[in-house]
Amino acid sequence: MDFVEKSIQKVNQLGAGGGGGTDSKYFQTTKKGEIHELREELANPKMEKKKEAVKKVIAAMTVGKDVSMLFTDVVNCIQTVNIELKKLVYLYLINYAKSQPDLAILAVNTFVKDTQDVNPLIRALAVRTMGCIRVDKIVEYLCEPLRKCLKDEDPYVRKTSAVCVAKLYDINGELVEDQGFLDMVYDLLGDSNPMVVSNAVAALAEISETSELGQKVFQINTSTLQKMLAALNECTEWGQVFILDSLALYCPSDGREAESIIERVTPRLQHANSAVVLSAVKVMIKYMDLITSQDTLKALYKKMAPPLVTLLSSEPEIQYVALRNINLIVQKRPTILAHEIKVFFSKYNDPIYVKMEKLEIMIKLASERNVDQVLMELKEYATEVDVEFVRRSVRAIGRCAIKLERAAERCINVLLELIQTKVNYVVQEAVIVIKDIFRKFPNRYESIIGTLxxxxDTLDEPEAKGSMIWIxxxxxxxxxxxxxxxESFLESFDDETASVQLQMLTATxxxxxxRPAETQKMVQDVLTLATQDSDNPDLRDRGYIYWRLLSTDPEAAKQVVLAEKPNINDDSFTLDPSVLDELxxxxxxxxxxxxxxxxxFITGRTRMVPTLGGGAHDDEYEESDANITSDMMDGGMGGAQAAPPAMPAPSAGGLADLLGLDDEIAAPAAGGGGMGGAASLAPPGMADLFGGPPAPAPAAPSAKVVLPPDRGEGMQVRSAFVAQNGRVFQQITIENHSPAPLSGxxxxxxxxxxxxxxxxxxxxGQVMPPQLAPGQSHTGLMPLTATGQPQDSKGHVQMAIKNNVKVFYFQDQCDVLxxxxxxxxxxxxxxxxxWKSIAQEAALDVQGIGPANENVDSLCPKLEASNVFFIARRKLDGGADxxxxxxxxxxxxxxxxxxxxxxGQGMGRVVVKxxxxxxxxxxxxxxxAKLLS
Structure with missing residues (x-):
């Protein structure tokens, strides 16, 4: 909730004061000279008049008017025993303190005084406001009052102070650490009041996401674990969510401890708040990995199913969130909801996004025991009015056939019934899924081809046409x-999409x-269309391959074209197990x-894992695709930067001169081609580049830390990319900073x-060590090859290293040089x-070039050592090179x-084509970078 919403609520909740009615009247002021009138009213000695004036100021502030000029007048009203007026003034301070930091210091004494007030509400209000005023100058004055409030006798003040520490950490983390506030909040985990415990957990969790200290901030030991579990039954619903989320990141020492925690968490499944229910489910599923008793697991499954089903009776938005979570749960533990498939049948008035999610879960829960129910339901869905939902339903029937071999024939019969409806999009989707069934079960259901x-005549979509042609x-x-x-398809060959044309070529x-005797002319016509009349490179390439195969070795063509196809697999459970565990x-x-x-999709924050005695478990990600994207070079075409005077671009004629037609540049020596020509163009002092020994390989760059020990749970990884003798190597150093050996x-x-x-x-095997004892390190040189499938990652190379703890993800930047x-x-x-034929280019302006790199004689050998080869040099008027x-x-x-x-000017320009x-x-x-190095 943003500040404006809070302000409106606050004003509306404060009552009508002395004016009667509602507070909406304060939002209808558009008078001239209003600021002057407000200043006079704020100076009125009567309490009710002051309160009315401050309400008007807050109302004006809420609707966007600038009332910062009344800062001193409003702050003067802070010295009051009226809590309602004090709340209003504090609200004003929070909004304008950042723009008026010098004047905000005037309120410091009042804050300090209010933190010592006999009324705990006043003390808590002062602490809360202190945390919301994000002014560095004031922070130093607030340390002592905050320290006292963290040890206050009233739990309401303590719980407010705990949250204030998290807010203060966001403003000045070093100050919070130096003043020992983290230890004080950590001590609150053992507080006797459950609300204080939950707020302390929330504060430490928030700090852990932004702190570099990570594990040191939030540690769960046996004592604090029991306090958190005790507080779980008595704190508010959002306090329960914070505690449960922290428990989900904790790793029990063994199955017995996991069962004990689950037993304490299970009552949360009956909570009315869906967030509490899902957080409890998260803890239980996470801890189930440590439980080996099947009887215990079955009992837990029975307890978890009803609360998950109950979530589906909420409003559609909560249903959708619940369904997305259930989708993951049934992939991890399908047994939990194996007998509850009926609750995922769609209702006529469900929103389409809910129907789609229910459909996915139905497929995942489909089994030979319930497949008849599922097929009957899917058949009903095929008569719905929403075309996309109908398509997905028909496709779901095909997925059930692929998943359940014994039910495949029943699925085929349902599809044939749907084809008889003659509804265009139903028929086309049925053809697509039947093609997949043929691939899964070859030579089994071909009797239905005649029906297809x-x-x-009803096929008009590319995917459906391609499927029918394949069949x-x-x-x-x-x-x-x-x-x-x-032949009926070939009549419109030129008008079809590329995917259909490829299928027609292969099918022919x-x-x-x-049947070679009957179709020789047809295949020649198709090959001609593909190779001579088409401008699609994929189609032409395939056409030439087929043509050469058929003309040279028909038997080889049979082995290639008619080879046995690999069967397709069930795609119901598509998530990688490691990703599923992370989710x-x-x-x-x-x-x-x-x-x-x-x-x-989140950058800059990492949730650290609360641990038992300093150990660390569970997955942790920091580097991400979003991070990688945000690190893209802004220089692209050079337009985003304030460019210095551009280098004069040579004309077409000038470029021709540059390459050997200009009198200023010597022509290649007679009989000297290739390297000799290049040498003749070399500037003075560069002849050795083209005729002498090769330039030495660049030294290996210093390895940088790509996975620090706090993210690697004690394992640190350093990386550097090295080019040697035309090959690329990655130097990887693994260091064990944990107290336990690392292996695997x-x-x-x-x-x-x-x-x-x-x-x-x-x-x-040469790069990865078999085992690393605590304090040991291992360095290996990984030879790399460029035979993998390229994908634009902006020069980043993402890697994952697995050890006996878990999988860790990190990345390093590989220089294109x-x-x-x-x-x-x-x-x-x-x-x-x-150069003439390429229009697209990347251009970057460079400022701050050192004298050594302005000298051509020293720059060219430096680039040549990195396999950047000099071609020519041309001097322009004014001395530019x-x-x-x-x-x-x-x-x-x-x-x-x-x-x-x-x-002499320290500037230049780089253009690449x-x-x-x-x-x-x-x-x-x-x-x-080379020019600036």
């Missing part, structure tokens, strides 16, 4: 008129291989609604910009042609670069 072929091609030998059916080739720990949060780990190491790389993956599985090959020199003529370079990445992408220098653009901006940034 009767409905060809005709796959079973061409069983369809007498398969050639006629395919299959038909030809099975289970975040039930009842946004992560459970998005079905994504928090690291993918494994590493995995995510898709990245460079397609970097380990050269061989054997390399992993480490990804360049030694054969990146482009011949001058080719350079000119490519234009240098031209070429590079080639390990996966074959050639890029051209222009570096413009203004000697390439036909393929994934690394253009990365190279521009790297060259800029």
């Amino acid at each position: 072929c009767e409905n060809l 005709i091609g796959e079973y061409a030998e069983r369809i007498d008129n398969a050639d006629e059916l395919l 080739v299959k038909l030809f291989l099975k 289970i720990t975040h039930l009842s949060t946004l992560a459970s609604i998005y079905h994504k780990p928090p690291s993918t 190491f494994a590493i995995q790389y995510n898709k990245n910009s460079f397609g970097l993956v380990p050269e061989s599985p054997g390399a992993l 480490a990804f360049l090959s030694a054969d990146g020199r482009v011949e001058r003529g080719a350079f000119l042609e490519q 234009m240098l031209y370079f070429s590079v080639k990445t390990l996966n074959g992408v050639v890029m051209l670069a222009e570096i413009g220098l203004r000697p 390439a036909q393929q653009t994934p690394y253009v901006s990365l190279l521009a940034e790297s060259l800029k």
